[in-house]
Amino acid sequence: MSRMWQVHELRDRYDAVIIGGGAHGLCCAYYLASEHGINNVAVLEKRYIGSGGSGRNTAIVRSNYLTPAGVRFYDASLKLYERMAVELDINVMLSQRGHITLAHNDISLRTMRRRAEVNRLQGVESRLILPDEIKQLCPVLDVSDRPRYPIIGALYHPPGGIIRHDAVVWGYAHQADAHGVHIHQMTEVTGIEVSGAKVTGVKTNRGQIKTETVLNATAGWCSTISAMAGLRLPVITSPLQAAVTEPLKPFLDVVVVSGSLHVYVSQSDRGELVMGASVDPFPSYSSRGSLDFAESLASHIIELMPGLQRVRLMRQWAGIVDMTPDYSPIMGFTPVEGFFVDVGWGTYGFKASPIAGKMLAECIATKRTPDLITPFSLSRFNEFDLMGEAGAASVGH
Numbered sequence: 001m002s003r004m005w006q007v008h009e010l011r012d013r014y015d016a017v018i019i020g021g022g023a024h025g026l027c028c029a030y031y032l033a034s035e036h037g038i039n040n041v042a043v044l045e046k047r048y049i050g051s052g053g054s055g056r057n058t059a060i061v062r063s064n065y066l067t068p069a070g071v072r073f074y075d076a077s078l079k080l081y082e083r084m085a086v087e088l089d090i091n092v093m094l095s096q097r098g099h100i101t102l103a104h105n106d107i108s109l110r111t112m113r114r115r116a117e118v119n120r121l122q123g124v125e126s127r128l129i130l131p132d133e134i135k136q137l138c139p140v141l142d143v144s145d146r147p148r149y150p151i152i153g154a155l156y157h158p159p160g161g162i163i164r165h166d167a168v169v170w171g172y173a174h175q176a177d178a179h180g181v182h183i184h185q186m187t188e189v190t191g192i193e194v195s196g197a198k199v200t201g202v203k204t205n206r207g208q209i210k211t212e213t214v215l216n217a218t219a220g221w222c223s224t225i226s227a228m229a230g231l232r233l234p235v236i237t238s239p240l241q242a243a244v245t246e247p248l249k250p251f252l253d254v255v256v257v258s259g260s261l262h263v264y265v266s267q268s269d270r271g272e273l274v275m276g277a278s279v280d281p282f283p284s285y286s287s288r289g290s291l292d293f294a295e296s297l298a299s300h301i302i303e304l305m306p307g308l309q310r311v312r313l314m315r316q317w318a319g320i321v322d323m324t325p326d327y328s329p330i331m332g333f334t335p336v337e338g339f340f341v342d343v344g345w346g347t348y349g350f351k352a353s354p355i356a357g358k359m360l361a362e363c364i365a366t367k368r369t370p371d372l373i374t375p376f377s378l379s380r381f382n383e384f385d386l387m388g389e390a391g392a393a394s395v396g397h
C-alpha cells in the first residue's frame, strides 16, 4: 500500500517554506506546486499534520458573513469545498445540510436581516425565517415563549453545513506530496533569519534551511512565529473549547447556532453532537478543557433543546485561536520582504482553508495581492480600514 505522503530528509534550500501543517499551509503548498509550478516547497509542522486548529474545530462551513468582502471570500471557499472531493480525490464528506443562526432579541434579528440582505446581494442564499419554519427545520428546538431567551427568528443559510476536517488535511497533504512538496512533521521552527529586512532562512530543530520565502500559516502561534521575523501582529491568543456527546440516533440535520447563548451544535455522521462555545474569557496558550465550559455549554444547549437533558458528554478539548481587533484574518505581504502571513483566524479559520491557501499561493507566486484578499491585508490596521465581522462570528467573543 502506498503512503499518502512521504518522509524526506530536510533539504538545505527550498524555494518556499510554509510554517504550519494545517489545512491552510498544506493547501497553499498544493496550489503553489499544482498551479504555479513551484514544487521545491517545505511544509514544517512541529507535531503531526492537522494537530492544531485544523483537527480541533467543529467542522462547520458557511459563507453568511456580514461584510460584502467577507461574504465573497467565504463563498469562494465554500465553492472550493463543493468540488474538493473530486479535485483532491478523497471523500471529504461534505454535508450542506443548512445552517441556522438563532435570534433571541430585536437587535440580533436586525443583524440577521442585514446579513441576509448582504448575502443575497453577493449571490449567497440566506434568508430570515420565523419560529414556525425553524420548528420544521429543527423539531428539537424549543420555540415556545418558555425559555429565558425565546427564539424569535433566525438567519437560514441552506448551503452551510459540515465536513470531515481530517479528510481535508489528508487530501491536501496527499496532493501536495504528489506534486513534489516535502511535508516535515515533528519539525519545529526555532528562528527566522532576516537580513536587511529580507527573509534569508529558517532555523529548525532538525537544521537550517535557506529560503527567500516564508509563509506563517500557524494558528495559536502566529505572534510567536512572526516575532521571530521581527514582526508584531495585532492579535490576542485564547483557547476555544469544544465537546462531543455520546452517539445518538440521527435527529439533527441542520447546524444550529445561537450567538446570544454562545453555542453551536451539529450532529456528526457517527451520531455525536459536536458542540462549541465562545473563546475562554482570558488570553492563554492552554489547550485544557474546563468544567466551567462544560457546565455553561450544557446548560445553554438544554435551554435550546430541553429534550437533550439526559445526554452524556463524552469528550472535550480546546484549540488555540488568534483574534484580531476586527474579527477578520490577516493575509498577504508584510514589511519583511519574503515573509507572508495567513493568520489571525480567530474562530473561523477552518472554513476558509481552501480559498486562503489558493490566494496565498497566488500572492507568493505572482508577488501581487489577489483582489479577493486585498481587504484582509496587514496594512489595514495602519490605514484605519478595518473589516468588522464581529456580527457574523458564530458566537460572541
Ligand code: PYC
Pocket: 058, 060, 062, 264, 276, 347, 348, 393, 394, 395
Ligand atoms: O464561524 O461558523 C463559525 C464557527 C463555528 C464554530 C466556531 N466558529
